[in-house]
Amino acid sequence: SQQGEEDPQALSIQEGENATMNCSYKTSINNLQWYRQNSGRGLVHLILIRSNEREKHSGRLRVTLDTSKKSSSLLITASRAADTASYFCATDATGGFKTIFGAGTRLFVKA
Amino acid sequence: DVKVTQSSRYLVKRTGEKVFLECVQDMDHENMFWYRQDPGLGLRLIYFSYDVKMKEKGDIPEGYSVSREKKERFSLILESASTNQTSMYLCASSLVGRGLTNEKLFFGSGTQLSVL
Numbered sequence: 001s002q003q004g005e006e007d008p009q010a011l012s013i014q015e016g017e018n019a020t021m022n023c024s025y026k027t028s029i030n031n032l033q034w035y036r037q038n039s040g041r042g043l044v045h046l047i048l049i050r051s052n053e054r055e056k057h058s059g060r061l062r063v064t065l066d067t068s069k070k071s072s073s074l075l076i077t078a079s080r081a082a083d084t085a086s087y088f089c090a091t092d093a094t095g096g097f098k099t100i101f102g103a104g105t106r107l108f109v110k111a
Numbered sequence: 112d113v114k115v116t117q118s119s120r121y122l123v124k125r126t127g128e129k130v131f132l133e134c135v136q137d138m139d140h141e142n143m144f145w146y147r148q149d150p151g152l153g154l155r156l157i158y159f160s161y162d163v164k165m166k167e168k169g170d171i172p173e174g175y176s177v178s179r180e181k182k183e184r185f186s187l188i189l190e191s192a193s194t195n196q197t198s199m200y201l202c203a204s205s206l207v208g209r210g211l212t213n214e215k216l217f218f219g220s221g222t223q224l225s226v227l
Contacts, residue, residue, distance in 0.1 A: 030212040042115070042201060042218030076220035088153060092212040097142055097161050098169065099213045101203070104165075 006089055010106040019076040019106040023089030030092045032065055034074050037086045037104070046074075046087075064092075081111040113138050117202050117219035124226050126163075130189040132222055134202030141183035141207050144216065145169075145177065148199040160185055192226045199223050 007022045023032070031050045035043040049056045049065045049072065056063045062075040068098055088104045118133035136143065142161050146154040146169075157168030159179040166177050175194060178186045185204075189196055201224075203216040 032217070035216075040221070042220045043203075043216070044218070045185075045215045048214055090216070097159060097167075097207075097213060098156060098157060099144065099216060100170070101146070101154035103151060104149075104201065 006102045006105045008105060009103070010108070012108045012110065013079060014032070015079060015081055015111050017079055019083070019107055019109070021074045021089075021107070022088050023072045023074070023102055023106060025072075025089075025091045025102075026070065027093050029067075032063075032072050033090045033092075033099075034061075034063060034072075035088045035090060037088065039085075076107075079107075079109045081109050083107060084105075084109045090108050103111055113132060113217050115202055115204055115217050115219040117200075119222050120220065122222055122224045124189075124192050124224065124227060126193060128189075128192050128226075130192050130224070130226075132187040132189075132200055132202075132224070134159065134185045134187070134203040134219055135183055136185075136217070137183065137226050138204060138206075138217065139182065140204035140217075141182075142205045143179065144186065144205070145175075145187045146201045146203065146204040147171070147200055148221075153221060157187065193226075194226050197226045 015110045033048045034046045047058045049063050060077045065072045086104045090101045115136045136208045144159040145157045148154050160166045161181040201221045202219045205213040205216045
């Protein structure tokens with residue numbers, strides 16, 4: 001059973017546009033994290049937001065968390081061709097060490 | 112720089128073989144994980160370990176076992192490989208943060224296993 005599920009499954013945009021990806025989860029969490037994966041490689045951590053935070057920024061990334069709706073969004077502003085990758089949300093359920101990932105959003109940024 | 116190393120990038124095995132996937136981290140992290148990644152299914156947790164000789168099942172442990180004899184090494188074992196275990200296997204480690212949670216996982220580059 002997947003804790004996090006991303007939406008959309010795939011997204012294609014022009015360079016310079018903003019990209020928004022959404023994540024929903026099922027149970028109470030300690031934190032939510034976003035990761036990036038370039039084709040066929042390991043995942044790289046982008047940003048973490050704690051359950052008592054509502055918004056967080058890191059460079060061109062903006063993450064929001066709505067615990068009442070059990071959802072999060074990742075916004076990448078002014079996207080670049082190099083942002084082309086898969087993006088995953090991951091959650092740490094309250095009371096455990098299990099980090100569970102969603103199915104991911106494939107982002108394609110056209111130059 | 113932080114490093115998680117998986118022993119093989121590509122591996123081809125035959126049905127019924129015993130397969131060992133090795134993972135080593137150099138960051139003194141307590142927690143280590145094994146995931147498998149299949150198209151359209153994302154990452155699914157097979158097993159994780161929060162200390163030496165300690166292990167817990169993830170969401171899909173059937174057909175797998177693990178070993179953690181030393182803090183830096185976490186091995187995934189396929190006792191008798193089957194074709195449905197063909198997949199990308201990803202190892203990760205993490206520090207335990209505030210509230211005893213994982214705050215940042217560091218991943219290896221993955222092992223693409225093909226079982227014929």
